[in-house]
Amino acid sequence: TVLALPVTAAQAQPVSGLYIGGGAGINWLQESDLNFSPAFGGVPSARRGNVSFDMGWAGVISLGYGFGNGVRAEIEGNFRENSVDSIGGFPATARPLRSSGRARSYGVMGNAFYDFDLGPGSFIMPYIGAGAGYVWHEYDGVTLRDGFGNTVRIDDTDGRFAFQGIVGAAFPIRAVPGLAITAEYRFLGTLQPTLTAVARNSAGVVTARGNTDVDNYNHSLMLGIRYAFGVTPPPPVVAPVAPVAPAPQVARTYLVFFDFDRADLTDRARQIIAEAAQNSRTAGVTRLEVSGHADRSGTPQYNQ
Numbered sequence: 091t092v093l094a095l096p097v098t099a100a101q102a103q104p105v106s107g108l109y110i111g112g113g114a115g116i117n118w119l120q121e122s123d124l125n126f127s128p129a130f131g132g133v134p135s136a137r138r139g140n141v142s143f144d145m146g147w148a149g150v151i152s153l154g155y156g157f158g159n160g161v162r163a164e165i166e167g168n169f170r171e172n173s174v175d176s177i178g179g180f181p182a183t184a185r186p187l188r189s190s191g192r193a194r195s196y197g198v199m200g201n202a203f204y205d206f207d208l209g210p211g212s213f214i215m216p217y218i219g220a221g222a223g224y225v226w227h228e229y230d231g232v233t234l235r236d237g238f239g240n241t242v243r244i245d246d247t248d249g250r251f252a253f254q255g256i257v258g259a260a261f262p263i264r265a266v267p268g269l270a271i272t273a274e275y276r277f278l279g280t281l282q283p284t285l286t287a288v289a290r291n292s293a294g295v296v297t298a299r300g301n302t303d304v305d306n307y308n309h310s311l312m313l314g315i316r317y318a319f320g321v322t323p324p325p326p327v328v329a330p331v332a333p334v335a336p337a338p339q340v341a342r343t344y345l346v347f348f349d350f351d352r353a354d355l356t357d358r359a360r361q362i363i364a365e366a367a368q369n370s371r372t373a374g375v376t377r378l379e380v381s382g383h384a385d386r387s388g389t390p391q392y393n394q
Contacts, residue, residue: 102215102262102270104205105156105318111164113272113314117148119172119193122305124179126287139179141232141304143193146172148276148310152201156318162203166221168278170195170308177234191232191244195278195306197225197252205260215260215270225252227283227306239292244302248283260316268321272314280306342369351388 124139147170154164177189201221208214228247235241258274282303289298344366346359355363384393 102208102212102260104158104160104207104215105154105162105316106158107156107318107320109154109156109162109164109268109316109318110152111154111272111314111316112149112151113274113312114147114149115310115312117146117170117172118309119143119146119170120305120307120309124177124287124302124304126300126302139177139234141177141189142175143172144175146170148308148312150276150312150314154201154203156205160205160207162205162217162219164201164203166199166201166223168195168197168199168225170278170310174232177232187237188235189233192230193232194228194230195225195280195308196228197223197249199223199225199252199254201254201256203256213261215262217256217258217260219256219258221254221256223252224249225278225280225306227280227285227304229285229304240290240297242287242289244285244287246285246287248285250281250283250306252278252280254278266317268318270316270318272312272316274312274314276308276310276312278308278310282306342366342373350385 121140121142124141126138148168149170150166150168152164152166154162156162171192171194174189174191174193177187199221200223201219203217203219205215205217208216226247226249229244232244233241234243255277256274258272260270260272263269263271283306284301284303287300287302288296289300291297344362346355346362348354348359349356386393
């Protein structure tokens with residue numbers, strides 16, 4: 091005899107088949123050096139500087155396929171944006187300095203993942219991944235203004251080869267088979283984009299034009315959701331139950347009486363013996379015990 095018991099927690103299993111996913115979170119864009127070439131001839135006249143960014147945000151969407159053995163492959167679209175915090179490192183500029191603008195990254199990546207199956211009963215599926223693709227890096231109105239009103243402004247976009255590493259975990263949702271919450275860290279970097287910079291004086295006249303190589307290294311923490319198609323609910327856990335012990339056999343007694351000084355069976359005696367024989371077959375009797383008694387009249391040999 092078995093008893094089916096429902097599973098109380100969703101079990102994490104490797105993805106098998108087509109899935110879609112998405113996520114969003116915070117993004118930290120590392121500080122970038124600004125190396126102008128050629129050096130600007132106007133004010134600000136410094137050739138080297140750096141730009142730092144506030145904490146921004148990131149988002150990804152993906153379409154992938156799981157092979158059921160822990161290996162997954164997917165195509166991802168991504169977007170990141172950070173506001174400029176400060177631009178510095180120009181010793182020849184007139185103080186105070188003011189900065190503004192935004193930096194964005196957006197592109198397409200191909201990723202490969204491996205899910206770590208922690209065994210039956212696990213509610214979490216850790217995974218690691220790596221990807222490569224192409225990402226455009228944009229400086230939108232990134233501007234440095236000195237105390238005299240002279241500016242250096244970068245308004246340009248450049249696409250480069252991109253690479254990323256991913257560490258995360260998926261938490262399946264029991265109520266919806268195939269649905270999981272994801273939490274992950276992503277590092278995304280690109281080869282150095284080259285952007286055009288323009289210097290203007292306080293009257294807005296262009297005094298110099300040049301290029302600068304910038305760094306694009308991003309650290310992102312994201313929460314997301316993933317849905318795998320065609321996932322059926324796992325079968326319930328079957329727990330064996332000890333069989334019920336059969337009821338103990340109850341001994342039954344059949345009494346047969348003889349007439350005085352007689353040893354032959356009466357009609358009623360034969361009926362009782364027939365009932366005992368029938369019941370012994372239906373009740374599965376394993377032993378029959380027959381005993382007899384005589385009265386005290388007569389000699390012992392005669393009674394025997």
